Amino acid sequence: MSQLVLIRHGQSQWNLENRFTGWIDIPLSPKGEEEAKSAGEKIKGMKFNHAFTSVLQRAIKTYAIAAQTAGFNNLVAERDEALNERMYGDLQGLNKDECREKFGAEQVHIWRRSYDIQPPGGESLKNTAERVLPYYHKRIEPMLKDGKNILIVAHGNSLRALIMHLEKLSGEAIVKVEIPTGVPILYDLDENLNIVSKKEL
Numbered sequence: 001m002s003q004l005v006l007i008r009h010g011q012s013q014w015n016l017e018n019r020f021t022g023w024i025d026i027p028l029s030p031k032g033e034e035e036a037k038s039a040g041e042k043i044k045g046m047k048f049n050h051a052f053t054s055v056l057q058r059a060i061k062t063y064a065i066a067a068q069t070a071g072f073n074n075l076v077a078e079r080d081e082a083l084n085e086r087m088y089g090d091l092q093g094l095n096k097d098e099c100r101e102k103f104g105a106e107q108v109h110i111w112r113r114s115y116d117i118q119p120p121g122g123e124s125l126k127n128t129a130e131r132v133l134p135y136y137h138k139r140i141e142p143m144l145k146d147g148k149n150i151l152i153v154a155h156g157n158s159l160r161a162l163i164m165h166l167e168k169l170s171g172e173a174i175v176k177v178e179i180p181t182g183v184p185i186l187y188d189l190d191e192n193l194n195i196v197s198k199k200e201l
Helices: 030-043 057-070 096-103 105-113 125-145 156-166
Strands: 002-008 050-053 077-079 150-154 185-189 195-200
Touching: 002 057, 002 125, 002 156, 030 057, 050 057, 050 125, 057 077, 057 150, 096 105, 125 150, 125 156, 150 156
Parallel strands: 002 150, 050 077, 050 150
Antiparallel strands: 002 185, 185 195
16 A cells, blocks of 8 residues: 655746746745645655655745645655646746637637647647656656655646546546645555545645
8 A cells, every 4th residue: 555645836926927837937926835834734744755846946845845844854855847837838928818818718728628739839738648657657656556655746737647647537537627736635545556545635
């Protein structure tokens, strides 16, 4: 039996400003720092063997605040851009309401909520999964099979790719899954990595 905890980073400054962020390295907002602290309180007392984050500061800082709050002083997180947020291409930095005016609400909805349609110059969720999952299979899955407990702090779409795999969801189902910021999701997994239980902490 192993445990896997997924945390979406706390609110970033551009989440607050309703902008497409993607790979732009935007800091946490003050609320995001509070969410990270709250996440740390919720995982206090748990034991983790390894931790992973993306290379973007909003995930790194969320992990740092959560780990400090929880007292995980010796747990160093491995960082990899495979866990980065979906790259939004030409939409990055644009306000979502401005995008709806420019491209039409329906088109923006398709870019945001379809599984395999890319925004101009960016990635679809399918593309995101194509880099997240090989990294997961290579680095993280063997540890889980070995009974290790793992903490991953990443982004809405990189975590969607993982959840889609873990819960065996279709492309249509996963785009409807909302992942709240700063709320740990705990999976208890058996030795074959089937889900025994799932809960938000």
